[in-house]
Amino acid sequence: xxxxxxxxxxxxxxxxxxxxxxxxxxxxxxxxxxxxxxxxxxxxxxxxxxxxxxxxxxxxxxxxxxxxxxxxxxxxxxxxxxxxxxxxxxxxxxxxxxxxxxxxxxxxxxxxxxxxxxxxxxxxxxxxxxxxxxxxxxxxxxxxxxxxxxxxxxxxxxxxxxxxxxxxxxxxxxxxxxxxxxxxxxxxxxxxxxxxxxxxxx
Amino acid sequence: xxxxxxxxxxxxxxxxxxxxxxxxxxxxxxxxxxxxxxxxxxxxxxxxxxxxxxxxxxxxxxxxxxxxxxxxxxxxxxxxxxxxxxxxxxxxxxxxxxxxxxxxxxxxxxxxxxxxxxxxxxxxxxxxxxxxxxxxxxxxxxxxxxxxxxxxxxxxxxxxxxxxxxxxxxxxxxxxxxxxxxxxxxxxxxxxxxxxxxxxxxxxxxxxxxxxxxxxxxxxxxxxxxxxxxxxxxxxxxxxxxxxxxxxxxxxxxxxxxxxxxxxxxxxxxxxxxxxxxxxxxxxxxxxxxxxxxxxxxxxxxxxxxxxxxxxxxxxxxxxxxxxxxxxxxxxxxxxxxxxxxxxxxxxxxxxxxxxxxxxxxxxxxxxxxxxxxxxxxx
Numbered sequence: 001x002x003x004x005x006x007x008x009x010x011x012x013x014x015x016x017x018x019x020x021x022x023x024x025x026x027x028x029x030x031x032x033x034x035x036x037x038x039x040x041x042x043x044x045x046x047x048x049x050x051x052x053x054x055x056x057x058x059x060x061x062x063x064x065x066x067x068x069x070x071x072x073x074x075x076x077x078x079x080x081x082x083x084x085x086x087x088x089x090x091x092x093x094x095x096x097x098x099x100x101x102x103x104x105x106x107x108x109x110x111x112x113x114x115x116x117x118x119x120x121x122x123x124x125x126x127x128x129x130x131x132x133x134x135x136x137x138x139x140x141x142x143x144x145x146x147x148x149x150x151x152x153x154x155x156x157x158x159x160x161x162x163x164x165x166x167x168x169x170x171x172x173x174x175x176x177x178x179x180x181x182x183x184x185x186x187x188x189x190x191x192x193x194x195x196x197x198x199x200x201x202x
Numbered sequence: 203x204x205x206x207x208x209x210x211x212x213x214x215x216x217x218x219x220x221x222x223x224x225x226x227x228x229x230x231x232x233x234x235x236x237x238x239x240x241x242x243x244x245x246x247x248x249x250x251x252x253x254x255x256x257x258x259x260x261x262x263x264x265x266x267x268x269x270x271x272x273x274x275x276x277x278x279x280x281x282x283x284x285x286x287x288x289x290x291x292x293x294x295x296x297x298x299x300x301x302x303x304x305x306x307x308x309x310x311x312x313x314x315x316x317x318x319x320x321x322x323x324x325x326x327x328x329x330x331x332x333x334x335x336x337x338x339x340x341x342x343x344x345x346x347x348x349x350x351x352x353x354x355x356x357x358x359x360x361x362x363x364x365x366x367x368x369x370x371x372x373x374x375x376x377x378x379x380x381x382x383x384x385x386x387x388x389x390x391x392x393x394x395x396x397x398x399x400x401x402x403x404x405x406x407x408x409x410x411x412x413x414x415x416x417x418x419x420x421x422x423x424x425x426x427x428x429x430x431x432x433x434x435x436x437x438x439x440x441x442x443x444x445x446x447x448x449x450x451x452x453x454x455x456x457x458x459x460x461x462x463x464x465x466x467x468x469x470x471x472x473x474x475x476x477x478x479x480x481x482x483x484x485x486x487x488x489x490x491x492x493x494x495x496x497x498x499x500x501x502x503x504x505x506x507x508x509x510x511x512x513x514x515x516x517x518x519x520x521x522x523x524x525x526x527x528x529x530x531x532x533x534x535x536x537x538x539x540x541x542x543x544x545x546x547x548x549x550x551x552x553x554x555x556x557x558x559x560x561x562x563x564x565x566x567x568x569x570x571x572x573x574x575x576x577x578x579x580x581x
Binding site for chain 2: 052055056058059060061062064065066067068073076077078081
């Protein structure tokens with residue numbers, strides 16, 4: 001189930017990208033997304049990944065990967081050296097998400113980020129009716145072991161981008177297999193019913 | 203030291219080689235060894251560059267020392283660099299003492315061993331001297347080139363000097379230039395040799411002797427730098443060498459002393475003191491960015507070679523930062539680069555040891571590169 005959902009997210013991300021481009025996948029995990037982009041869209045991929053086992057798996061797949069920490073090591077990538085920089089479900093885990101996002105925009109012409117949506121109705125009800133920090137499929141960790149330091153909602157990210165003059169070219173809400181475009185006009189409702197928000201910024 | 207070099211593979215390089223120091227060498231011997239078989243399409247060749255005290259005998263039994271090859275952990279049948287599948291080549295560097303032209307060879311001008319008459323060589327000279335070997339073996343493009351420590355430096359130089367001569371490259375635990383600390387340690391090794399009266403300004407070979415004490419100390423310095431503080435503490439601690447208590451003498455009471463003495467004095471049996479001077483000098487002069495206007499990024503410009511840089515977390519000789527600087531330069535030049543830091547307490551020596559994560563990474567990278575190389579050739 002988790003794997004299927006992952007694949008949905010990756011498929012949405014893949015659809016956002018043009019063929020034959022250069023992509024940096026920050027926090028590329030085991031390289032599944034890079035592999036997909038490389039095979040289906042002839043995209044030249046590079047990955048940045050902290051975990052040794054994941055790095056190993058990328059190398060097994062023949063995917064170029066640099067072992068390193070995105071929080072501190074994005075400086076190694078030159079200005080505008082990629083068409084896209086992807087950050088999948090990790091923005092909220094950085095100490096300084098704003099600085100990281102600015103770095104991504106320096107490196108790539110466009111940035112694709114996905115966030116687990118804290119505004120999703122099940123998350124809200126969990127907190128509202130049970131008075132507990134929500135644990136869901138998209139947010140599987142408990143409060144004491146979550147890597148997420150800066151949880152936000154889709155609406156928060158919209159407001160953030162407005163405030164920082166970052167242009168959201170496209171925003172997509174994902175709930176299981178269903179995807180839908182998010183605009184200012186339907187933001188409240190999408191913020192309630194999307195498990196995941198995917199943004200193309202740049 | 204008398205060794206028999208008759209039966210080792212040697213290429214007489216006739217093409218004159220103008221060295222960085224300005225002198226030219228020609229008709230010089232380049233000793234090498236190969237393992238495995240070169241396939242018909244000649245796309246399975248892997249060139250290995252050896253480190254400071256290494257030689258061409260990468261695996262199996264070294265016929266000169268009768269000891270195991272220096273990289274037997276990584277190279278051999280079914281190993282990370284599988285000699286059932288790949289054709290592995292390694293040449294002894296010039297300046298060395300395993301059959302390639304070095305300070306122990308006879309200077310044709312004087313009919314005596316070169317000693318300090320031998321020209322000072324550089325990493326670039328070493329690498330350029332090895333180019334003819336690939337021609338000799340009929341290899342247009344290597345599948346992979348690799349090397350650790352000074353071997354990694356040679357590899358970086360190789361990629362910069364002969365761009366795209368190898369499909370992939372794995373520099374391991376190295377640096378694009380020697381740091382002050384690197385130079386200081388090498389200087390310590392050289393001073394130890396030169397302080398030995400037997401050294402006699404490098405002319406000891408005339409008397410058929412070797413400055414053993416100085417050379418052994420030089421080797422001990424090296425060995426300390428190859429281990430990490432933690433690794434050394436775990437391996438030796440304050441353990442005593444086959445005794446219950448201190449002897450109240452200057453004998454090797456501690457295991458670590460005994461280890462260093464053993465390493466030092468084993469080394470003098472197989473290595474030439476002047477070679478240590480020349481090779482360490484070459485390492486100290488190494489500064490790849492200095493060779494290219496625009497620095498390291500320029501050195502790697504237009505590289506199609508696929509790189510994998512590997513460093514070891516506890517290596518303080520060629521640190522993770524040194525290795526990452528290479529990654530940064532390759533990234534900035536747009537090269538295809540991967541990087542992995544292996545977490546280990548074993549220090550710089552890790553690349554020679556049985557480090558499972560390291561060997562696994564090495565193996566999978568080479569195997570995927572082989573598939574890609576074959577595909578590329580098909581297209």
